[in-house]
Amino acid sequence: MNSRLGAAVLAVVLVAYPFVDQAVGLHTVHAVSDGMIYMLLALGLNIVVGYAGLLDLGYAAFFAIGAYAMGLLNSPVLGSPLYGHAWSFWLCIWVAAAVSALLGLVIGAPTLRVRGDYLAIITLGFGEIIPVAIRNLGDVTIEIGGWRPIERLNLTGGENGVNPVGRPYLPGVPFETDPVPWYFLILIIGAASVWAMTRLRDSRLGRAWMAIREDETAADCTGVNPVSTKLLAFALGASFSGFAGSVYAAKLQAITPGAFEFQVSIMLLCMVVLGGAGSIRGVVLGAMLITVFDRVILSQTTFLVRGIGRTLGVPALVSLDLTLWRWFFFGLGLVLVMLLRPQGLAGRRVQPLAGADVDEAAALDAAPPRVEAIPRWLREQIATGPVAQADALLDVRGLTKAFGGVVALNAVDLVVPRGGIIGLIGPNGAGKTTFFNVVTGLIRPDAGRLTFAGASLVGLRPNAIVARGIARTFQSIRLFQYMTVLDNVLVGEHCRLEARVAGAVLRPPRVRAEEARARERARSLLTFVGLSGKEDELARNLPYGDQRRLEIARALATEPRLLLLDEPTAGMNPRESHTLTDLIGLLRRELSLSILLIEHDMQVVMRISDRITVLDYGTRIAEGTPTEIQRHPRVIEAYLGTGAPQEPVVPGV
Amino acid sequence: MGGHFGAPHFHMTWWEVLVQQTINGLTRGAVFALIALGYTMVYGIIELINFAHGDVFMLGLFISLAWFGLLGVTGTLGGWQLVTVLPLVFVLTMLTTAGLNVAIDRIAYRPLRRSPRLAPLITAIGVSFMLENVALLWKGPAPIAYPDVFPSVDILREWFGIDSAIFLTTKDVLVVVATIPLMIALTYFVRRTRWGKAMRATAQDRETAQAMGIDVERTILVTFLVGGALAGAAGLIQGMYYNIGMWWMGYQAGLRAFTAAVLGGIGSMGGAALGGLVIGFLSAWSDQYISARWTNAIVFSILIIVLVFRPHGLLGERTPDKA
Numbered sequence: 001m002n003s004r005l006g007a008a009v010l011a012v013v014l015v016a017y018p019f020v021d022q023a024v025g026l027h028t029v030h031a032v033s034d035g036m037i038y039m040l041l042a043l044g045l046n047i048v049v050g051y052a053g054l055l056d057l058g059y060a061a062f063f064a065i066g067a068y069a070m071g072l073l074n075s076p077v078l079g080s081p082l083y084g085h086a087w088s089f090w091l092c093i094w095v096a097a098a099v100s101a102l103l104g105l106v107i108g109a110p111t112l113r114v115r116g117d118y119l120a121i122i123t124l125g126f127g128e129i130i131p132v133a134i135r136n137l138g139d140v141t142i143e144i145g146g147w148r149p150i151e152r153l154n155l156t157g158g159e160n161g162v163n164p165v166g167r168p169y170l171p172g173v174p175f176e177t178d179p180v181p182w183y184f185l186i187l188i189i190g191a192a193s194v195w196a197m198t199r200l201r202d203s204r205l206g207r208a209w210m211a212i213r214e215d216e217t218a219a220d221c222t223g224v225n226p227v228s229t230k231l232l233a234f235a236l237g238a239s240f241s242g243f244a245g246s247v248y249a250a251k252l253q254a255i256t257p258g259a260f261e262f263q264v265s266i267m268l269l270c271m272v273v274l275g276g277a278g279s280i281r282g283v284v285l286g287a288m289l290i291t292v293f294d295r296v297i298l299s300q301t302t303f304l305v306r307g308i309g310r311t312l313g314v315p316a317l318v319s320l321d322l323t324l325w326r327w328f329f330f331g332l333g334l335v336l337v338m339l340l341r342p343q344g345l346a347g348r349r350v351q352p353l354a355g356a357d358v359d360e361a362a363a364l365d366a367a368p369p370r371v372e373a374i375p376r377w378l379r380e381q382i383a384t385g386p387v388a389q390a391d392a393l394l395d396v397r398g399l400t401k402a403f404g405g406v407v408a409l410n411a412v413d414l415v416v417p418r419g420g421i422i423g424l425i426g427p428n429g430a431g432k433t434t435f436f437n438v439v440t441g442l443i444r445p446d447a448g449r450l451t452f453a454g455a456s457l458v459g460l461r462p463n464a465i466v467a468r469g470i471a472r473t474f475q476s477i478r479l480f481q482y483m484t485v486l487d488n489v490l491v492g493e494h495c496r497l498e499a500r501v502a503g504a505v506l507r508p509p510r511v512r513a514e515e516a517r518a519r520e521r522a523r524s525l526l527t528f529v530g531l532s533g534k535e536d537e538l539a540r541n542l543p544y545g546d547q548r549r550l551e552i553a554r555a556l557a558t559e560p561r562l563l564l565l566d567e568p569t570a571g572m573n574p575r576e577s578h579t580l581t582d583l584i585g586l587l588r589r590e591l592s593l594s595i596l597l598i599e600h601d602m603q604v605v606m607r608i609s610d611r612i613t614v615l616d617y618g619t620r621i622a623e624g625t626p627t628e629i630q631r632h633p634r635v636i637e638a639y640l641g642t643g644a645p646q647e648p649v650v651p652g653v
Numbered sequence: 654m655g656g657h658f659g660a661p662h663f664h665m666t667w668w669e670v671l672v673q674q675t676i677n678g679l680t681r682g683a684v685f686a687l688i689a690l691g692y693t694m695v696y697g698i699i700e701l702i703n704f705a706h707g708d709v710f711m712l713g714l715f716i717s718l719a720w721f722g723l724l725g726v727t728g729t730l731g732g733w734q735l736v737t738v739l740p741l742v743f744v745l746t747m748l749t750t751a752g753l754n755v756a757i758d759r760i761a762y763r764p765l766r767r768s769p770r771l772a773p774l775i776t777a778i779g780v781s782f783m784l785e786n787v788a789l790l791w792k793g794p795a796p797i798a799y800p801d802v803f804p805s806v807d808i809l810r811e812w813f814g815i816d817s818a819i820f821l822t823t824k825d826v827l828v829v830v831a832t833i834p835l836m837i838a839l840t841y842f843v844r845r846t847r848w849g850k851a852m853r854a855t856a857q858d859r860e861t862a863q864a865m866g867i868d869v870e871r872t873i874l875v876t877f878l879v880g881g882a883l884a885g886a887a888g889l890i891q892g893m894y895y896n897i898g899m900w901w902m903g904y905q906a907g908l909r910a911f912t913a914a915v916l917g918g919i920g921s922m923g924g925a926a927l928g929g930l931v932i933g934f935l936s937a938w939s940d941q942y943i944s945a946r947w948t949n950a951i952v953f954s955i956l957i958i959v960l961v962f963r964p965h966g967l968l969g970e971r972t973p974d975k976a
Contacts, residue, residue: 053771055771055774055775057778110961111957111960111961113961114960114961114964115964116770116771117700117701117702117770117771117774118960118964120702120771120774121702121911121915121956121960122956122957122960122961124908125908125953125954125956125957126953126957128908128949128950128953129949129950129953129954132946132947132949132950133950135946136944136946136947136950262904266778266782269775269778273775324786324789324790325786325790327782327785327786328782328783328786328787328790330779330782331778331779331780331781331782331783331785331786332779332783333779334775334776334778334779334782335760335761335776335779335780335783338765338768338772338773338775338776338779339761339764339765339776342768342772
């Protein structure tokens with residue numbers, strides 16, 4: 001109720017403000033409208049930096065493209081045959097947003113493969129190229145050996161920019177003379193943008209962005225396509241700045257290339273970082289603080305200091321001009337925020353990490369898994385009726401992978417039958433995790449066949465393999481640390497959901513139902529693994545054992561038919577480990593889920609595996625039932641070295 | 654950084670223009686190489702694009718100017734001063750910028766060693782803005798004249814009596830002669846000394862280096878020290894060569910030098926030197942044959958193309974991300 005009241009008060013204030021301003025005679029409506037344009041830009045940048053975690057240092061370029069799209073299409077003066085027809089403002093803002101988004105895609109497509117800091121530099125380079133291009137394209141002459149096919153062509157207005165730019169036309173609304181209609185136009189665009197961004201954030205797409213930000217590899221292995229997800233963030237972020245740029249151009253009635261330099265990108269970054277990247281409220285706050293600081297505090301403090309200087313008779317103070325220091329303060333602000341409060345002013349406070357020791361109380365809570373707790377939907381989605389054990393679900397033949405001279409996998413064969421539990425063991429460095437990485441698509445094999453349910457997996461991206469029905473956990477837990485427990489599981493459902501941008505924003509009944517069902521399913525999964533009641537905690541704040549179980553819940557949410565578990569009981573105490581073993585057994589029994597298990601705890605492996613494959617130096621040295629493996633001479637040799645006693649010494653049941 | 658110096662005369666033949674611009678490119682490239690080494694060393698060791706590095710170079714120019722002022726030098730240095738005052742100013746400037754670079758690391762980067770990678774990059778941008786504004790407030794917005802401390806002699810004409818349109822001066826020689834010993838000293842330092850070994854080990858694997866008893870923080874400090882000193886030397890050379898300094902030149906030069914480091918293969922010292930020369934030549938040729946106003950766009954296009962299609966550069970090693 002309280003937040004609703006707050007929203008109502010805010011709405012009344014925003015609507016009443018320009019009239020109060022005019023009545024009192026403050027004349028601040030223009031300045032506030034400009035501030036809101038920058039706020040809109042900062043919000044667009046927040047999609048890229050805050051949600052998707054891609055540092056964009058050239059965001060002002062998209063602002064420029066939006067502004068020039070408006071300027072060039074809606075100006076009568078530029079004597080180019082291409083444009084100068086003064087299109088309608090209402091058409092131009094959409095064209096500007098579309099052009100910006102398109103350029104976001106064009107820039108993004110080749111660059112998103114590179115690492116985070118390289119991406120930042122590429123965007124910076126792009127941000128430098130655009131103003132240079134705008135300046136120089138105002139006077140294009142091409143000369144080829146005396147022949148001039150193009151002479152003094154003015155494409156962009158050059159250094160002088162475009163002036164005038166047409167204003168919007170609405171019958172009876174005085175956009176020419178009055179700042180108030182501008183205020184409301186920008187307010188409406190801003191409010192609609194915030195509304196759309198909030199809905200995007202809370203959708204399947206927003207969760208995918210954040211998953212990529214937290215851990216790109218883990219997101220890929222949970223069914224999120226990193227490339228298309230990042231591209232979408234880039235394009236959407238760019239489209240918001242296209243809107244902002246086009247309105248800015250029409251409001252100022254003139255644009256020059258100087259308005260889109262690197263400094264603008266940095267000021268926007270300041271707004272995002274100061275308020276708290278990833279928080280809409282924070283970015284709004286940051287934008288307000290920086291605008292007020294820049295436009296009001298610096299100049300007013302200068303007046304104040306000069307006044308003090310005059311009374312005290314200090315000439316240094318009288319001639320002081322703090323507005324010259326503005327970029328110094330922006331720089332200082334960036335440093336201080338990152339050092340003192342990296343999550344920003346409004347960012348979520350993060351508890352200090354729980355100790356590495358297993359929380360005893362939590363361990364007691366972890367109740368043994370119950371058959372009734374298996375979510376019904378999961379049963380229906382996964383179970384495909386009774387199947388013959390012999391039917392191979394995963395069939396690996398001659399899998400080979402070398403890193404330089406080191407052969408990590410050497411012609412390995414392995415079969416996982418439907419509903420089987422297969423153990424994969426071997427000394428450290430035997431190639432077990434490499435095997436997982438090849439099966440899940442993180443590493444391309446050099447040779448070998450890899451068939452899942454009859455279809456080859458070679459060459460598929462990890463997220464496509466997840467969609468086929470293979471899910472995994474990681475040896476060192478890889479959760480999306482700064483997302484909630486519930487959101488972690490929801491990311492797992494990503495590849496089974498369908499909402500796209502329009503659906504996520506407009507939320508038709510179909511999307512609403514899908515999202516409600518997804519949440520319902522995620523909750524039931526959390527209950528099943530014993531994490532109910534912890535849905536809203538950040539994943540990083542969970543105790544160790546809970547994190548392991550959450551990773552399994554996330555994997556199950558992808559509705560797998562084969563589950564790859566990489567040392568699931570590592571670091572657990574015997575009771576927890578026992579509970580988890582029961583859970584794995586239950587999954588197989590009740591859901592006929594197939595499981596491939598890397599495990600160092602021999603008791604666990606021997607107890608639950610149907611068959612075991614042993615790797616040593618990348619080569620399969622043994623395959624058989626647990627009893628056979630315990631007696632296998634080469635296994636004993638691999639584990640204990642030669643000259644070991646000839647009895648079965650592998651610790652077993 | 655337009656070379657008002659030795660700009661081609663209108664009556665030059667095509668090959669004289671090419672030679673002249675190649676000389677320009679060589680001197681530019683030498684300065685880029687010195688700055689690029691600082692980028693590449695820091696990136697190699699802590700994987701940070703030290704955005705403020707170009708501004709340390711810019712401050713190096715102004716600091717060297719201040720040292721000349723303190724030593725009472727206002728005009729061209731004569732005979733014995735060239736072997737006493739000039740080396741002294743080199744040392745003083747390099748010490749100052751080395752200290753500045755270490756201070757930047759201590760204050761802005763070191764507390765963030767365990768933070769996500771983008772956090773120190775953001776503070777680096779912040780520091781860059783602060784340094785630029787310090788220079789702006791110190792020296793004012795207008796370009797600052799740098800005294801003609803190094804004697805400029807038209808070598809071809811005055812020493813060899815060749816009447817050529819090509820303009821090769823003692824300053825061009827100075828740039829190369831000052832850069833080469835620095836490069837040799839650096840190579841020796843990195844290849845042969847204990848600290849150099851520690852740096853290379855830390856760059857390869859910080860944790861293992863630590864386990865082997867290398868004081869990693871100390872090694873990082875030495876890296877910033879050396880990088881800052883080289884940037885200071887580059888600033889001094891730039892000032893003596895072009896006789897002008899601007900508060901905004903660090904950003905431009907820094908981006909070109911970073912491009913050079915990336916082109917050569919970031920983390921590779923030889924690559925930084927090579928990349929510096931290549932960018933020097935390309936920018937000089939682009940000024941001449943395309944148009945100076947497009948040079949920036951061309952340099953950045955090279956940067957983008959290299960990062961996307963050959964991120965390990967010309968000489969860098971391919972380092973796959975671990976899964």
